[in-house]
Amino acid sequence: MLVVGIDGLRSDGLEAADTPNIDVVAANGATTMYAFAGGVQGTETEQPTLSGPGWASALTGVWTDKHSVTDNEFSGLDIEKYPHFFQRIREVDPEARLSSFVHWIPLRTLAADGDVDEVGDDRRVTDLAATELATQDPTVVFVHLDDVDAAGHSSEYSPTEPTYVAAIETVDGLIGELSAAIDGRPTRGEECWATVVVTDHGGIGNLHGGQTPEERRVPLIIGGDGVRTSVVDKGPGITVVPSTVTAYLGIEIDPEWGWEGEPFGIPPE
Template sequence: MGRNRLLLIGLDGVRLDTLREARTPNIDTISAAGFFAPVEVSRQAPSASGASWSTIATGVWPAKHGVIENDFVDHRLADFPDFLSRLRHEVPGLKTYVGVAWPPLVDDVPGPVYQGGGVLADTGNGGVADDDRTAVSAAKALSDGSVHVSFLHFDLCDHIGHEQGPGPAYTAAVEDSDHRIGLVLKGIQARPSYAEEDWTYVVTTDHGHRDGGGHGGDSDAERTAWIAASGPGVPSTPPRSLEQVDIHAHALSVFGVDPAPDWQLDGRPFGRDD
């Protein structure tokens, strides 16, 4: 474990073209120190949050983890644990943190995607209030240096995408989300021990949105997601075959964990030689 730390941040429902148009200095900094690349959402399930976040967390495709829709009917998440659970089991003393605004990610019903529990924002106050609480709680939790691996989820962009579709408010939501990322990074980087640590940062989305708002279909706008990453072992050029399942595999590699064959992982670390 040593100096290694990893933070995965999920921004729900952010279109690639909107992200490129928005002012996102914090995501840009992470991308510049590593790579930024589009990825295709698996066609084994609709372009929905449940399926994609489960794929990212478990490192296997929907045909294995069984999450097809957001109702999580007949899921097999217990058979394919999230990367935080894997790491806690494999690395003695490793501590994890989850902060989210979408209940299935940490609640027993209908999920959870992350089986070790986590902090659920005070949902029901609207996307802005929920994401603000997630950011403030995470900045505090990650500021003392005790957490090694964490996952944060911000939901505002998806709310606006559904309600208004891509447009000025949607772009503003992306920029607000980047600001929240900055608040969390500021909390981490202000620690006296930060300079002695090796941090891997990953920012990603689960799906895009149609031009009129909403998702679940097969259009390029809905099926195109993206990954930004930096840190030790992260190449400056993204792998040619980059996939959402690779995030789980890379998280394991950061802490020197080799997946067992019976884990049936579908991804590979970012630094592999294609």
């Protein structure tokens, strides 16, 4: 299973961009342009639409009332109680191969504890992840790509900003390389693969962190073998990524983990 985290991806930016590779994932699975970052407004789960709390939620399956992260230093992170979902998979399946490739180095604070833990820019992490997908037998590969967020900060998070849209199209090309690596596997025909596309927040102007719809509304996609095709108008929070991945892998979710939200796009049986 491949999980691609595209930092700072607005739903309307994705819709405006020409993204043939993400479109293939979406066409073979469940898609929403109405998932949300930033927790549930007005509750104790509400959190800044920043990368720290955002990725903490997408990778630990809980909001700030549990993971305690409110900044980009991950200060206060309750990693014992709410670890990276790789650690939950590891507990259930000690044989799992779990590989993480991240552009934004502070993400390593989450201590994925994977078999592979690499950092680099978008180009480098894509190359390393493609090699992993093509030549190893990973259970889950997580790739974090940061250039879309950088484009938003340097220009504007907007579907009408050419720099931002072009960055999304470049990332789509990288996802195409990762998909090709999966499809080129010699054993591909006997395997089940799915790809999740998730982000940590949107943006408004050249910033993010607040609770505007532009910062909160984000896309969420899972597509691949055996995923039912659907388009969902009211999407879940980004905390559903761990449950979605484990459900796809056929791993039973322990209520003790405290994860928020049901698996996205995966039939119950």
